[in-house]
Amino acid sequence: MKPKTIIEKIWERHVVHEEENKPNLLYIDLHLVHEVTSPQAFEGLRMNQRKVRRPDLTYATVDHNVPTKHRNVISDEIAKKQMSTLRQNCEEFAIPLADINHPDQGIVHVIGPQLGLTQPGKTIVCGDSHTSTHGAFGALAFGIGTSEVEHVLATQTLWQAKPKTLQVKVNGKLGLGVTAKDLILAIIAKFGVNVGTGYVMEYTGEAIRDLSMEERMTVCNMSIEAGARAGLISPDQTTYEFLKGKRYVPEGDAFFEAVQKWEEFATDEGAEYDRTIEIDAEEIEPQVTWGTNPSMGGPISAHVPNPEDYSRPADRSAIRQALEYMGLEAGTPIEAIAIDHVFIGSCTNARLSDLRAAAEVVKGRRVHENVSAIVVPGSQTVKLAAEAEGLDKIFTEAGFEWRSAGCSMCLAMNDDVLQPGERCASTSNRNFEGRQGNGARTHLVSPAMAAAAAIAGHFVDVRSFSNQEVFS
Amino acid sequence: MEAIQKHEGIVCPLDRVNVDTDQIIPKQFLKRIERQGFGQFLFYHWRFDNDGNKRADFIINQPAYEQASILVAGENFGCGSSREHAPWALLDYGFKVIIAPSFADIFYNNSTKNGILLVKLSEEEVAIVLEKAKQGKYTLQVDLETQTVTDNDGFHATFTIDSYQKKLLLNGWDEISLTMQLEDKIKAFEQKAN
Numbered sequence: 278m279k280p281k282t283i284i285e286k287i288w289e290r291h292v293v294h295e296e297e298n299k300p301n302l303l304y305i306d307l308h309l310v311h312e313v314t315s316p317q318a319f320e321g322l323r324m325n326q327r328k329v330r331r332p333d334l335t336y337a338t339v340d341h342n343v344p345t346k347h348r349n350v351i352s353d354e355i356a357k358k359q360m361s362t363l364r365q366n367c368e369e370f371a372i373p374l375a376d377i378n379h380p381d382q383g384i385v386h387v388i389g390p391q392l393g394l395t396q397p398g399k400t401i402v403c404g405d406s407h408t409s410t411h412g413a414f415g416a417l418a419f420g421i422g423t424s425e426v427e428h429v430l431a432t433q434t435l436w437q438a439k440p441k442t443l444q445v446k447v448n449g450k451l452g453l454g455v456t457a458k459d460l461i462l463a464i465i466a467k468f469g470v471n472v473g474t475g476y477v478m479e480y481t482g483e484a485i486r487d488l489s490m491e492e493r494m495t496v497c498n499m500s501i502e503a504g505a506r507a508g509l510i511s512p513d514q515t516t517y518e519f520l521k522g523k524r525y526v527p528e529g530d531a532f533f534e535a536v537q538k539w540e541e542f543a544t545d546e547g548a549e550y551d552r553t554i555e556i557d558a559e560e561i562e563p564q565v566t567w568g569t570n571p572s573m574g575g576p577i578s579a580h581v582p583n584p585e586d587y588s589r590p591a592d593r594s595a596i597r598q599a600l601e602y603m604g605l606e607a608g609t610p611i612e613a614i615a616i617d618h619v620f621i622g623s624c625t626n627a628r629l630s631d632l633r634a635a636a637e638v639v640k641g642r643r644v645h646e647n648v649s650a651i652v653v654p655g656s657q658t659v660k661l662a663a664e665a666e667g668l669d670k671i672f673t674e675a676g677f678e679w680r681s682a683g684c685s686m687c688l689a690m691n692d693d694v695l696q697p698g699e700r701c702a703s704t705s706n707r708n709f710e711g712r713q714g715n716g717a718r719t720h721l722v723s724p725a726m727a728a729a730a731a732i733a734g735h736f737v738d739v740r741s742f743s744n745q746e747v748f749s
Numbered sequence: 750m751e752a753i754q755k756h757e758g759i760v761c762p763l764d765r766v767n768v769d770t771d772q773i774i775p776k777q778f779l780k781r782i783e784r785q786g787f788g789q790f791l792f793y794h795w796r797f798d799n800d801g802n803k804r805a806d807f808i809i810n811q812p813a814y815e816q817a818s819i820l821v822a823g824e825n826f827g828c829g830s831s832r833e834h835a836p837w838a839l840l841d842y843g844f845k846v847i848i849a850p851s852f853a854d855i856f857y858n859n860s861t862k863n864g865i866l867l868v869k870l871s872e873e874e875v876a877i878v879l880e881k882a883k884q885g886k887y888t889l890q891v892d893l894e895t896q897t898v899t900d901n902d903g904f905h906a907t908f909t910i911d912s913y914q915k916k917l918l919l920n921g922w923d924e925i926s927l928t929m930q931l932e933d934k935i936k937a938f939e940q941k942a943n
Binding site for chain 1: 823924
């Protein structure tokens with residue numbers, strides 16, 4: 278039999294219907310729902326007297342709008358209405374909901390894996406582009422719009438054209454102090470924000486195999502920033518060990534049967550991809566973005582680029598616009614950029630290991646006097662686990678604010694908004710204009726790099742920083 | 750959704766690459782629970798200054814483009830977030846056709862499902878259209894049936910589109926009711942899977 282990629286295997290097992298000159302009708306195993314992209318879909322169902330076909334394969338939470346400071350004080354009436362609308366819709370259509378005071382509440386892409394809803398071989402969708410996160414488990418997971426949300430609610434299927442496959446091969450090992458976030462930022466900086474358009478990406482290679490599940494989630498999370506709706510990693514022992522004992526994962530003998538089934542999904546030796554790109558892990562340094570899309574970044578040792586050094590006119594004008602928005606001069610060392618804010622959070626970097634990595638840097642130090650810094654755990658479960666280890670104390674004693682779970686300042690839909698001109702070192706995924714607030718300037722970094730910047734007041738290489746005694 | 754076969758309209762040139770959905774509609778406007786009324790927020794921070802006044806230098810605000818219904822932009826238009834509020838805002842504002850060398854995948858699907866026609870032309874063709882539109886009031890004819898884009902001055906380009914997407918757009922079909930006709934197949938799949 279012809280060797281196959283995991284992408285082809287998952288696809289083939291989910292085709293409900295195919296005919297010529299049409300995309301395939303694909304079955305969806307898990308549909309995650311949140312408050313922002315679902316109300317119009319439920320309204321569409323009501324208008325057409327349709328039901329939710331499989332509420333048992335649907336799971337909802339509130340994350341985008343929720344306050345992270347005072348849990349039940351929602352000053353924004355429109356946001357409040359959006360959350361109560363989700364509550365009513367879940368009641369009406371019998372969909373399980375981790376509501377704001379529910380212990381399982383959190384960012385939808387943090388809680389899916391945490392509950393064990395995310396499993397290898399599944400097709401997973403959500404009205405959110407960072408659904409690619411779940412690909413870390415060897416699931417085919419991608420973001421959809423509200424019309425597609427409605428389609429999945431009504432039929433548990435989607436019409437999808439078979440994607441091309443892109444192998445992203447990461448050779449060798451990551452250096453000490455270089456994280457999964459640096460890896461994915463380096464991939465995007467090297468290959469651009471649309472290398473993955475039209476493809477599903479599969480990450481392979483030694484450096485990928487070495488990653489923990491939480492690190493793999495960070496990598497897959499940002500597949501969309503490279504243009505790919507989905508990015509995944511074949512499951513292995515690391516995957517199964519993570520899943521064992523999770524609430525929605527089978528137990529006992531059923532677990533071993535599940536593992537056998539999951540193993541079959543892994544890409545076969547010798548399988549072919551439509552395209553392969555490669556990067557050497559050894560060459561990657563801690564990364565900092567300087568521009569207004571995730572590919573506009575580079576190593577901490579670099580300088581802000583000069584637009585005139587680029588040959589394509591479109592690049593020159595894009596970089597010129599980006600530097601103007603970011604308030605940066607070409608040639609400035611990245612380490613010389615001073616910051617006003619630090620945000621540690623988001624579906625990219627707000628899991629327990631992310632908070633541990635940041636806490637390790639912060640421990641016994643003080644946040645710089647010019648910086649305000651917040652930590653927003655990815656879920657209430659992560660929050661409690663971090664508190665059990667005393668991470669909250671480390672952060673608060675250093676001068677960080679310790680918040681409750683939500684998307685928070687990653688997209689600033691709630692009250693966690695920056696002011697025009699403010700500059701933020703952020704562990705989130707997008708540095709688009711206005712993303713963290715109108716006129717706000719976002720630099721994407723890893724949790725350890727964000728923590729180091731919080732202490733120093735400017736960007737600094739966490740590898741040299743960790744061993745120094747820095748008091749400011 | 751409304752069917753679209755042919756469209757003739759004024760072209761607005763947005764000469765930027767990687768226009769993301771955060772620019773098309775900023776997050777503070779995603780809190781509504783309706784599909785309508787997003788046009789007023791389209792390109793909000795590019796269209797309006799911090800006091801809410803129109804920025805005269807932003808292309809869409811210029812008098813020549815007030816009635817524009819065709820937007821032309823650089824590569825990777827619609828990247829970023831999956832928010833369908835982006836095509837809702839474009840449509841509500843009055844854009845029926847968007848021309849670019851490439852579009853982000855999720856945005857492409859979302860737009861098509863709302864009856865917006867996304868036309869992929871080559872970078873060279875897009876550059877020509879951008880230049881012509883920058884000169885002032887410029888009209889294009891877009892024909893989905895024949896997959897052509899023409900102007901009154903000899904410009905002629907063809908585009909490719911997936912035949913299924915084309916059929917949906919030409920007929921304005923509701924995809925959910927089409928899929929529900931396959932209920933037996935969905936049921937059979939579920940039984941087999943269990």
